[in-house]
Amino acid sequence: MPTPKAVLDPLLNQRLLEAPDSEAMDAVFTLRPSAKGSGLTPAATRATVERLLLRAHKLTGATAIQVTVFDNIQSFAVSAPAILIKSLIGFKEIASAMSNQQQQDLLIRPVARREVKLPK
């Protein structure tokens, strides 16, 4: 059964379509579970991210500017040229890719607020 494509954030997709290959952008990736379906350990997450970045570098010649690995949750954030981001998205190990900066307000803000004094 072929691996399904990574879930791609429409905002990231749009940015990649519009940006030249050399333009730096920030993206956040999650990794698929292991082939057996179990989660990746922190060590396996770190090793996988390193391997993917090396593979993308070999394919594109581009290098990541900054990387943060979230090893407890099989994810990482990367600041890199667009061509490297595009390359990463195509790897089967990637479950989802999102633009780091989102346009909408993510906080679910209260609809009403009133200050209150407690009794003494």
Add this chain to the structure above:
Amino acid sequence: MDLNTQLKMLGVAEVMAVLKSTNGEATKGAKAIADHFRSTGSSHDAALLETLRSTVKGKAAAKLPKRPPPFHVYPHLGIVLGTVDKDGLAKLRKDKAVAKVLPAPVLSLIRPTASDEAKAKKGITWGVEALGVPKLWHQGCNGKGILVGHLDTGVDGKHPALKGAIAAFAEFNLLGQPVPGAKPHDTDEHGTHTAGTIAGRAVNGVSFGVAPGAKLASAIVIEGGNVVARILAGMNWVVGQKVRILSMSLGLRGYDGSFLFLVQLLRRLDILPVFAVGNEGSGTSRSPGNYVEALSVGAYDEKGQVALFSSSQKFNRPKDPIVPDLVGPGVDVLSCIPNGRYALMSGSSMATPHIAGLAAILMQAKPKAKANQIEGAIFKSCRLLKGMTADRANRGVPDAIKALTFL
């Protein structure tokens, strides 16, 4: 949500068909494409009609249409807004009268906030009472020993209501790297308020924390700028802190699968993800709150009615089609805000920490119970109050004492 995601998740999509002509010719064009649209129970119009049916009385109620309209025509703009299924969308795109088909825009009201200061009375807040929580306190269950993950705008660590409540705190930069030496503080007031609802200690005879014995692993993951790496850094950090529950009141509008693998991972790690469903009303929801894997929370008021602002949506999926999973106290919720102050706030963000606190109390009572079992017990304890409908409240309101009996 883009059109493909709407069709996949809801079975229908709400579209804006831009006609090739305007005014009189547009009206003719609209008639020509009318058959491509369909009336459905999953549209915004359907959700609005449902809300009207539960609130409008007498002669006005008799005038409500039996079915939601399949489309609306705006001839001067040359636009038709309506709902289509997959087949209808394909026909619309091919129709000679149509220039293009776009997702229907979704707008949010910028709501006013009240500013008059009120006075609180001594006692326990209505929301904590409504859940039946004080009875568990009397049995010695107040969340002691349970660590709850709290990802929000931060938390005022010096607030008297949160004394001893914050076990750990973190802050992250724009690429999710930890800020060394960060001390508990709030970049807004939202985080302090939700933290207080989970684990606030009583102050001056006023009790508003559901689990006043619990502790929080709290991190700033949102402060106006909407940076995903911060949220992931927070999730990564709370997992490392070994939390049992994650309370989060943030999300992307509509359905977005980007966080799905993460929430599934939280479940595999036996962490209960308690997420707000959103404040955009009927026919809406936010991700990750609207995932099957999330325990999604909507809001109800002291009169036992689901708040009009509380999001709810029905998805085209066999398991858990309706979100939220249940409703919690979410209107005029008293809690703490920075600098030693207090405020009433309303929102599904206020309901969510009530449920997170309830889960903490149950976890203390039954330390061997898994997250899924805690959730199952909370669900089984729920009931719909008079006037609540399942499409808006799903299972309804939980009961702490009943939930404990199911564990």
